[in-house]
Amino acid sequence: MNLILLGAPGAGKGTQAEVICDALKIPAISTGNMLRAAVKAGTEYGLKAKAAMDAGALVSDDIVIGILKDRINEPDAQNGFILDGFPRTVPQAEALDAMGVTIDKVVEIYVADEKIQQRLSGRRVCEVCGNSYHVDFKPTKVEGVCDGCGGKTVIRKDDEPATVLDRLKTYHEKTAPLKDYYAKQGKLVTVEGQEEVSETSKLTLKAIEG
């Protein structure tokens, strides 16, 4: 099963991608995580991507499409995958179609903008493995320490309030049109993000089964 998770930054796509990954045993592929790893490693496309990411803008389609294509050709992705944060523009969705990838379902996690701002201010990420947490909704067992690897959890640079506004604007302009794109193909299902993460997870799994 090939799935796409759609939603504004901070709507909880990453968390839901992990839930689906555990339930269906297919890898969750996050272009955001891959790009952050590339920035950290100082690779050529990491250097190109960094400025756009820090500013809350999108990285260019050709870079992102290139890394996504390589990733879905890996052996572990041959029985299906969940895309978290890709596609983010209509040209990226068209590129996916051109690769011959069949998408079974697109799950939109909907959270209103006001809530998004509140959520992102509490988000923390592990600087070692990239795991994502939230001080209220998904806290680490020990404050400031990643449950997964023991690394330090920090505030992402692009989660600063001013940058969040830019990211939301980018989402509405560039990414939200994908809802129409996939609704026309009859693939879009919308899940309303709940206060309780576990409640959202139940709705997500139901949306995939149904």
Ligand code: ADP
């Ligand atoms: P979020 O969904 O919380 O905004 P991500 O971790 O998915 O964060 O992405 C972080 C940043 O990485 C984005 O703001 C953007 O700059 C870049 N990025 C990730 N995926 C894409 C994509 N498919 N196309 C363009 N830029 C991307």
Ligand code: ZN
């Ligand atoms: Zn970690």
